[in-house]
Amino acid sequence: MAICAVYTATTPIHTTKPNFGFHQKHQLILYTSKERSRRWGRLSSNSTSSEISCSAETKTVVIGLAADSGCGKSTFMRRLTSVFGGAAEPPKGGNPDSNTLISDTTTVICLDDYHSLDRTGRKEKGVTALDPRANDFDLMYEQVKAIKDGVAVEKPIYNHVTGLLDPPELIKPPKILVIEGLHPMFDSRVRDLLDFSIYLDISNEVKFAWKIQRDMAERGHSLESIKASIEARKPDFDAYIDPQKQYADAVIEVLPTQLIPDDNEGKVLRVKLVMKEGVKYFSPVYLFDEGSTISWIPCGRKLTCSYPGIKFAYGPDAYFGNEVSVLEMDGQFDRLDELIYVESHLSNISTKFYGEVTQQMLKHADFPGSNNGTGLFQTIVGLKIRDLYEQIIAEKAAAPVEAAKV
Numbered sequence: 001m002a003i004c005a006v007y008t009a010t011t012p013i014h015t016t017k018p019n020f021g022f023h024q025k026h027q028l029i030l031y032t033s034k035e036r037s038r039r040w041g042r043l044s045s046n047s048t049s050s051e052i053s054c055s056a057e058t059k060t061v062v063i064g065l066a067a068d069s070g071c072g073k074s075t076f077m078r079r080l081t082s083v084f085g086g087a088a089e090p091p092k093g094g095n096p097d098s099n100t101l102i103s104d105t106t107t108v109i110c111l112d113d114y115h116s117l118d119r120t121g122r123k124e125k126g127v128t129a130l131d132p133r134a135n136d137f138d139l140m141y142e143q144v145k146a147i148k149d150g151v152a153v154e155k156p157i158y159n160h161v162t163g164l165l166d167p168p169e170l171i172k173p174p175k176i177l178v179i180e181g182l183h184p185m186f187d188s189r190v191r192d193l194l195d196f197s198i199y200l201d202i203s204n205e206v207k208f209a210w211k212i213q214r215d216m217a218e219r220g221h222s223l224e225s226i227k228a229s230i231e232a233r234k235p236d237f238d239a240y241i242d243p244q245k246q247y248a249d250a251v252i253e254v255l256p257t258q259l260i261p262d263d264n265e266g267k268v269l270r271v272k273l274v275m276k277e278g279v280k281y282f283s284p285v286y287l288f289d290e291g292s293t294i295s296w297i298p299c300g301r302k303l304t305c306s307y308p309g310i311k312f313a314y315g316p317d318a319y320f321g322n323e324v325s326v327l328e329m330d331g332q333f334d335r336l337d338e339l340i341y342v343e344s345h346l347s348n349i350s351t352k353f354y355g356e357v358t359q360q361m362l363k364h365a366d367f368p369g370s371n372n373g374t375g376l377f378q379t380i381v382g383l384k385i386r387d388l389y390e391q392i393i394a395e396k397a398a399a400p401v402e403a404a405k406v
């Protein structure tokens, strides 16, 4: 087992405003992206931080999850980590405002931590957090690469409560690293490090409904301020976030239902799972017959459906010039236990036992989207990621045996 160094932070604060309490002892220094990267991000063999032992053989599998804010990334992450078992929690004894979630198998880091401008800095420069100029892609690349290579890093923390950049936290290489946020597929160097990538594509109507529900109910924002915030972000969303979906191996697209004519309530959803063909370790899910075009209304004796019912569709398609398979569900389940009927007609879902999808959905019945295609497809993608991870590990384990044979 090799002893690996740790990326270390010499001066943790990078902000435009003096900090309070915990932060006071640090100097106020503004770095250019390059200098900040040099100070914070270089691999340090004479590091004063604790050194981390790591094994070169157990390389971290890296998953990217892209979406705009408030589009269900956290919910998806909870479903994903649950597939691997064990609860995901913030680093023990660390910053209470850390965005990181660690479980036995997975570490989820939020790419907001690579904002190079804090809230005030963005305001002063007149840029949004979605703008690449507000993010440090050099550091993101260096640190994700280091973790993938089995090296711990001192990752910055963007504090969503204060809007400031906090002192960094130590991230040790996990079995699976998930990088979630606005830009996991924006920088080609970071993109190339991903073993699998997902884009949550929430249509404007649905995004608006979800944001209103959360920001009005939980955060006390007014309808006008929510509308204004969505409008203000839209140009940068279109320019920098949305184009990433062309690179994703799987896209979960959430649209208004087509089952209710002129629906404007936004409660019933039509959800598509777009799966790229030819991705290593990933075989797209199919309904009934692989490669066919299917339309299926499962409502009847085995599935209870109230108005407006449920409709599935499956078939081949093209997406940004790539060959894909698309599985679609419009409508919502009345009884989650009956989902087993739908599950039994899906293939390549990478379950370990009959009914595992239904079991996962029942386990998290209280999560948003559990009665529709968002929850169903997020669960299935979680199972596919577990399968991908297990294939990569099995291949690595077999490699020395194969080499010895030769």
Ligand SMILES: Nc1ncnc2c1ncn2[C@@H]1O[C@H](COP(=O)(O)OP(=O)(O)OP(=O)(O)O)[C@@H](O)[C@H]1O
Pocket: 067, 068, 069, 070, 071, 072, 073, 074, 075, 076, 210, 211, 213, 214, 368, 369, 370, 374, 375
């Ligand atoms: N599948 C879903 N169905 C209905 N509502 C949902 C769904 N997913 C998320 N939401 C709504 O959107 C809100 C935001 O979800 P979540 O916290 O998972 O998103 P996020 O992308 O992690 O947000 P942020 O980046 O702002 O923290 C939830 O509180 C919920 O109201």
Ligand SMILES: O=C(CO)[C@H](O)[C@H](O)COP(=O)(O)O
Pocket: 068, 069, 112, 119, 129, 130, 159, 160, 161, 163, 182
């Ligand atoms: O798009 C976002 C991703 O979560 C946030 O708006 C961004 O990180 C800035 O955060 P805050 O609004 O807390 O200053």
